[in-house]
Amino acid sequence: xxxxxxxxxxxxxxxxxxxxxxxxxxxxxxxxxxxxxxxxxxxxxxxxxxxxxxxxxxxxxxxxxxxxxxxxxxxxxxxxxxxxxxxxxxxxxxxxxxxxxxxxxx
Numbered sequence: 001x002x003x004x005x006x007x008x009x010x011x012x013x014x015x016x017x018x019x020x021x022x023x024x025x026x027x028x029x030x031x032x033x034x035x036x037x038x039x040x041x042x043x044x045x046x047x048x049x050x051x052x053x054x055x056x057x058x059x060x061x062x063x064x065x066x067x068x069x070x071x072x073x074x075x076x077x078x079x080x081x082x083x084x085x086x087x088x089x090x091x092x093x094x095x096x097x098x099x100x101x102x103x104x105x106x
Contacts, residue, residue: 001018001019002020002022003015004025004029006033007029008029008036009048013029
């Protein structure tokens with residue numbers, strides 16, 4: 001099992017992960033840290049636990065929104081449940097780029 005050193009809000013953490021998952025964990029930690037940094041700019045240093053809670057809620061909101069958009073795409077494409085059907089690739093690409101742009105600006 002691998003260990004990765006990450007930093008959130010200026011504080012170092014040593015996190016265990018499966019071998020080969022190190023880059024992904026660093027990517028996720030960087031994303032969370034950007035969320036926390038944005039919160040610090042908005043509300044200041046309100047305590048580590050509160051900042052992490054607020055960042056978690058923001059990330060959960062993004063996930064919920066992305067899940068809803070996926071369901072909307074499935075509905076637009078006439079996909080029921082987990083069935084796989086052809087999708088308009090240009091429309092899907094446009095939606096993905098829109099989601100990515102909103103995530104980058106968050």
